[in-house]
Amino acid sequence: MASRRRMLLKVIILGDSGVGKTSLMNQYVNKKFSNQYKATIGADFLTKEVQFEDRLFTLQIWDTAGQERFQSLGVAFYRGADCCVLVYDVNVMKSFENLNHWREEFLIQASPSDPENFPFVVLGNKVDIDGGNSRVVSEKKAKAWCASKGNIPYFETSAKEGFNVEAAFQCIAKNALKNEPEEEIYLPDTIDVAGGQQQRSSGCEC
Amino acid sequence: MTEAYPQIDPTTFDLIIVGTGLPESLIAAAASAAGKSVLHLDPNPFYGSHFASLGPDELSAFLSSSSFPPSSSSGEDPATVSLTTRPLYSNVEISSLAPETLEEHARKFNLDVAGPRVLFCADRAIDAILKWSTNHYLEFKAIDANFICVENGKLMRVPDSRSAIFKDKNLSLIEKNQLMKFLKIVQRHLDPDEDASSKVSQEDLESPFAEFLAKIKLPPKIKSIIMYSIAMADHDQDVEACKNILKTKDGIDRLALFQSSVGRFPNSPGALIYPSYGQGELPQAFCRRAAVKRCLYVLRMPVVALLIDEENGQYRGIRLASGQDLFSPKLILDPSFVFPSQAGSSPEEPVHVFSEKAVEAKVARGICITRSSLKPDISNLLVVYPPRSLYPEQDITVRVLQLGSTSAICPPGMFVLYLSALCNDATQGKKLLNTAISAIEVSQISERNAGVKNEDAEVEPPFIIWKAIFIQELSAGKYGSICSTPSPDGNLNYHDLVDAAEKLFHATYPDEAFFPETASPENADEDNCPEDDGPLEEA
Numbered sequence: 147m148a149s150r151r152r153m154l155l156k157v158i159i160l161g162d163s164g165v166g167k168t169s170l171m172n173q174y175v176n177k178k179f180s181n182q183y184k185a186t187i188g189a190d191f192l193t194k195e196v197q198f199e200d201r202l203f204t205l206q207i208w209d210t211a212g213q214e215r216f217q218s219l220g221v222a223f224y225r226g227a228d229c230c231v232l233v234y235d236v237n238v239m240k241s242f243e244n245l246n247h248w249r250e251e252f253l254i255q256a257s258p259s260d261p262e263n264f265p266f267v268v269l270g271n272k273v274d275i276d277g278g279n280s281r282v283v284s285e286k287k288a289k290a291w292c293a294s295k296g297n298i299p300y301f302e303t304s305a306k307e308g309f310n311v312e313a314a315f316q317c318i319a320k321n322a323l324k325n326e327p328e329e330e331i332y333l334p335d336t337i338d339v340a341g342g343q344q345q346r347s348s349g350c351e352c
Numbered sequence: 353m354t355e356a357y358p359q360i361d362p363t364t365f366d367l368i369i370v371g372t373g374l375p376e377s378l379i380a381a382a383a384s385a386a387g388k389s390v391l392h393l394d395p396n397p398f399y400g401s402h403f404a405s406l407g408p409d410e411l412s413a414f415l416s417s418s419s420f421p422p423s424s425s426s427g428e429d430p431a432t433v434s435l436t437t438r439p440l441y442s443n444v445e446i447s448s449l450a451p452e453t454l455e456e457h458a459r460k461f462n463l464d465v466a467g468p469r470v471l472f473c474a475d476r477a478i479d480a481i482l483k484w485s486t487n488h489y490l491e492f493k494a495i496d497a498n499f500i501c502v503e504n505g506k507l508m509r510v511p512d513s514r515s516a517i518f519k520d521k522n523l524s525l526i527e528k529n530q531l532m533k534f535l536k537i538v539q540r541h542l543d544p545d546e547d548a549s550s551k552v553s554q555e556d557l558e559s560p561f562a563e564f565l566a567k568i569k570l571p572p573k574i575k576s577i578i579m580y581s582i583a584m585a586d587h588d589q590d591v592e593a594c595k596n597i598l599k600t601k602d603g604i605d606r607l608a609l610f611q612s613s614v615g616r617f618p619n620s621p622g623a624l625i626y627p628s629y630g631q632g633e634l635p636q637a638f639c640r641r642a643a644v645k646r647c648l649y650v651l652r653m654p655v656v657a658l659l660i661d662e663e664n665g666q667y668r669g670i671r672l673a674s675g676q677d678l679f680s681p682k683l684i685l686d687p688s689f690v691f692p693s694q695a696g697s698s699p700e701e702p703v704h705v706f707s708e709k710a711v712e713a714k715v716a717r718g719i720c721i722t723r724s725s726l727k728p729d730i731s732n733l734l735v736v737y738p739p740r741s742l743y744p745e746q747d748i749t750v751r752v753l754q755l756g757s758t759s760a761i762c763p764p765g766m767f768v769l770y771l772s773a774l775c776n777d778a779t780q781g782k783k784l785l786n787t788a789i790s791a792i793e794v795s796q797i798s799e800r801n802a803g804v805k806n807e808d809a810e811v812e813p814p815f816i817i818w819k820a821i822f823i824q825e826l827s828a829g830k831y832g833s834i835c836s837t838p839s840p841d842g843n844l845n846y847h848d849l850v851d852a853a854e855k856l857f858h859a860t861y862p863d864e865a866f867f868p869e870t871a872s873p874e875n876a877d878e879d880n881c882p883e884d885d886g887p888l889e890e891a
Contacts, residue, residue: 190488190644211643216358218649220399222489222636225629257459335758336628337492337619339478 153201155322156226158208160248161233162241163215166271169305170233171207174315179306196319205319217251224256229265229322234288236270236281236302242288249295265321266298269314274304357674360650364679365391367860368670370655371686373401374846375829375837377638378853379684379860381484384645386864391678392639392647395654398632399639401686402440402840405462405630405761408454408721408818414465415444415822432657432671437688440839443778443823450817454721460763462630463719466824466840467770468753469631470495470624470734473613477634477846483867486637492617493759495624497733500581501741502573505791507726510581512622513614523574531574534565535611542608552600561603562589579603580738580749582610584844586774588739588747609847624734626753628760634846658683658834667833682860687827687839714823715842716781718771718789721818725767726792728799731756734844742787748773748780750788751844766817774842778823785821828852831859 159167172178175192191208208227213219230252234241249266258264270288273281285302292298299321301314366388369376377399380392396414398404406414448454454461471477471492481487498510502522511517514535517528540550556564561583565575579585579598583606587596613623627633643649659669659677669679725731737750750773757764771788775781796815829838829852838852854866 190640211640212646213640213643213649215648216360216650216653218651220636220639220651222399222629222633223640335494335619337494337617337625339473339490339492339617339625340482340487 154204154206155228155319156206156208157229157231157318157322158210158224158227158252159231159233160210160214160252162235162238162244163212165233165235165238165241166305167233168209170269170271170303170311170314171209173305173308173311175207177308179308181306194315196316198319198323203319203323205315205322219251219255221255224252227252227256227258228325229267229318230256231267231269231318232298233269233271234283235272236283236288237272237275239282242270242283242291245291262296265325266295267314267318267321268292268298268300270300270302271305273302274307274309357653357672357676358650359674359676360391360648360672360678362389363677365389365648366680367391367682367684368393368678368680369684370394370670370689371401371837372396372399372635372639372651373403373686373837373840374635374638375849375853375856376401376684376686377635377642378480378850379837379857380642380647381486381638381645382853382857382864382866383861384642384647385484385868386861388861388864390642390647391680392642392649393653393655393672394651395673397652399636399651400465400632401635402688402824403464403466403631403635405464405632407458407461408448408463409458411463411465411719411820412444412446415441415446415820431660431662433660434657435655435670436690438690438825440688440825441822442825443782444820445822446818446820448818449814454818457763457766460757461721461768462632462761463768464631464761464770466631467717467719468734468751468772468844469770469840469846470626470753470844472609472623472845472847473616473620473625474609474623475613475845475847476850480850480867481634481637484638484641486641489637489640490633491628492620492625493628493732493755494620495622495626495732495734495753496730497727498581498622498624499727499733499735500577501735501737501791502576505741505795507735507795508577510577512582512610527571527574530570534568534570534574534578537568538604538607538611541604552604557599557601557604559600560589561585561598561600564600564603576738578607581736582607584736584749584751586749586842590739591747626732626755626759630759630761682835683833684835684837684856684860686837687825687829689836713826714775714777714781715826715840716771716773716775716778716785716821716823718769718785718819718821720769720771720789720816721762722767722769722816723765724796724815725756726754726769726795731758731767737788737791742784742791746784746787748775748784750784752788752792753844772842774826775823781823782821789816789819829856831856835860 159171161167169179171192175194190211191206194205196203196205210219232245232248234245253261289300292300299317301310303310303314305311367383368391369380370393372392372394380390383390394401481490498512499507500510502508508522511520517531540546541552565578579589583598583603585598587594589598610623639649654673655670656673657671658667659671661668667683669677671677727733733754735752739747739749750771753770754767755761756767762768771785773781773784775784793815825839826841827839830836835856837856838849841848857866
């Protein structure tokens, strides 16, 4: 069980509504982009197999399911994350300013055992808009913030054009993998309620 | 992002729900899955309301804040009725004997407001979890052992399966045979292939379970195990004046639930499981499921008034603490809100759709943080103190659930005891819990002394380092132009609460299904909902 748990990496994506969290996930996992913005609905989590040093891992990427809109994410969402992705829109200053809030919120709610070294990755999204003419947050400014928070890796992305998305998620996967597991409080004998049901329906009852 | 109260958009919904306890969360998930537009609010900064799991300080604050109705400024506006809360908790006593230790680990505690509560592996809460695929968000731990207090305060392990009965050292061979014989009668009765002659008679089914057990000549010890540790009866079933007689048919149903729970899941040897990180995880899982189905969530948002149609006195909407007005044809409130009489003067009076099972109006609850386990080698366990096991006049069962750090509810080296007992008043409730706590402390001291020979050993630190005891009002749900969800009940499981949520949902939306039709509710019908559903439940 313990080794199986390590094969699954939980990644959560945080950031203001409308910065492109769901689009980034979809571009990375499904290579799809929808121009039509819908405040996130129907998105739960996406999974993708990734290979790293000859081993296969399942990246489980959790969307906020819209619960970030009124800062109502609840502690259960943050639990057991191996990497936290912070997303802002390079064209909206407020979304950049709020990165600090999201980072702090994560550290409080998830309370990782080693908050200093917990892996974050920052994505500045929507660099494609208006050929970059409408951007208000410079790359330099974003990088300075990342450096001040313990050298958080930084990527500029366009979920619409698929620009840099693959590279960003490679980094996310790598960092998630490096995250030391929490004290293994839930590993050895967690009950698999879905598996038990299958066994039951196959008539195995004593 | 820091403004006190955000504006909510849109302003009209099919359904507004206030409170994020388990029944409210189930209804939110069901209504959202049925395509209704739902706004789900909670005045607290956390999910779960009366079903939350909190740190010691948060819990203390929650119990006391819910004990005082806020001052309601009576509005001049005839189109509004101010909404007040009533105290659901009273006689709150909290004592901390090691504040520094608690402070140091404060973030590691997830204490249940409505404990002790567990899931039976075959109960309706598990059905709900599987049907809504909320098992992706949850992890469970087994309750490893089930004890009952028998004569002179001794705890006996309840044999919960055939092999356990066979191996049991506390039962004589005759007792084992009697118990096996009884289980066969029940099994034949429940077997759909058996003919009517091998079933328990209709007359017996309607008679008290205690009489039925006596009729088949079960000795008192076995009767007590079946009645209080398996059928989980609350009241003394052996007195004439018992206010809540368990009928044989209900007793057999509870036995069947227990038996089908044992061994249902590979890693759970017993019948009972508990969610890691506390029972507050359950409402959060259903709220996330609702959010995925477009339900809008706003925490930290108090509701101050109801908007009423001046013509006919009907409910129209709510006024938030922000001053914003929101509208919906239906409103569901958690049980801490007072039903406003004005709004109830509509043609449809609030109707009780639930039979109140407990005669008592209250439940006494206790939470103790301890430094050692009741049993050296078991951390998650249930202890039942049946009537008359603690003191001669004890007429109500006291249940104690111990959970350890493996359930991620407290730091390693500590344990949490949850106690509950139905009661008519605070004096009775506190006597029940305090006597049980004393019995536990005495058994701990004798256990320690048995192990320590050195007489002048240094003074042991106290066994209990934090304790909360309080009385909670019980209320069943109400259906009307405004609905009210039930309070946490005095039961050990969520069975009746899931039932109540389903009834409320059906009363509100008679044509909609409470559970999603398909086993896998993930709809891949939209571009941004491509769920790649791997075998995640094995995580």
